[in-house]
Amino acid sequence: MAKVIGVKFKNTVKTYYFAPAAENEEYLENDGVIVETAKGVEFGTVVFGTKEIADNDISHPLKPVIRKATEKDVKQMRDNEKKIPEALAFANEKIRESDLDMKLIGAEFSFDGKKLTFFFSSEKRVDFRELVKTLAGRFHTRIELRQVGIRDETKILGGIAPCGRTCCCASCMTDFGKVTIKMAKNQGLHLNPAKISGLCGRLMCCLEYENDYYAEVYGKMPKVGGTVKTPEGEGTVVSNDMLKLVSKVKITKNDGSEVYKDFHVDRLEFKRRPQEEKAAENGNGSDKAACAGKCKKCKKHGKNKSGGQDNRADGDADGANGGADSDYDGELSEELEKTPD
Secondary structure (H helix, E strand, C coil): CEEEEEEECCCCCCCEEEECCCCCCCCCCCCEEEEEECCEEEEEEEEEEEEEECHHHCCCCCCEEEEECCHHHHHHHHHHHHHHHHHHHHHHHHHHHHCCCCEEEEEEECCCCCEEEEEEECCCCCCCHHHHHHHHHHHCCEEEEEECCHHHHHHHHCCECCCCCECHHHHCCCCCCCCCHHHHHHCCCCCCHHHHECCCCCECHHHHCCHHHHHHHHCCCCCCCCEEEECCEEEEEEEEECCCCEEEEEEECCCCCEEEEEEEHHHCECCCCCHHHHHHHCCCHHHHHHHHCCCCCCCCCCCCCCCECCCCCCCCCCCCCCCCCHHHHHHHHHHHHHCCC
16 A cells, blocks of 8 residues: 555646655645656646555556645746736747648646647648747747647537536546447437537547446347337337337237337347347457456556556647547448438
């Protein structure tokens, strides 16, 4: 067991672990602290005070907290934030003058003011060497331009999702998960991009949250449009309620009239899906189980551990979406060719 404190940084959701500066040092929630990270010295906010964490959940050696933030540190952090609007305005002006195909998203000063990072998005690679020279001459500090993906752009800017809440990536998600069109199909959603896409234009991250349940239930439910036998005769499945395990069935009577009735799946007789097909719909379950014992962090089946060590973010905004974005464009467009609006 190791004693750690949890620290968050501006514009991040993930909690990072640091060793207390001293054995008896007390840290309270929302206290400011100065810590050393992969990006240099930074100002962070305490999420939780000193507590013990299992060694398996952290990376050693832990970097210690340099000190608690003083009034001077807080003033320096606020002064850095006040410079950002001016930096963005100047950079945008030079981007327009240079006719560069890039969209500036945000900027960030390092705590000591020795580095200024600009975040931008673009559909292609951009030669910004002259822009860097211009910015360095204007701000007299080290300049870094970091290109981010479409999902990371939404994470940085934030926004209100279709559900009416703040986007998950900007409020509660520590890492981007792999989201596929199969998850939408498991939930019985209509494959309309406007309905299953987030603000970034990619598949909504929340499709992954309950996918294990829906993948399991999907294998137990009859296909919509399929024929089933009910206690009142043979009928056609009109819709499925995945939560109640109830199917709405259209039954044609002998006199030609049609009635619609709800039946629990246990009261229906229909051709069940093969067990191996269920496993495939459940995300290659057997393959995943076999892999679990061999690798601690598998790109195909596993995820990064939550909580974070002190190696904050050259990769936080860079390519954090991994391969999740690429699944959307080709796979969804292929499905839409087969599915009417």
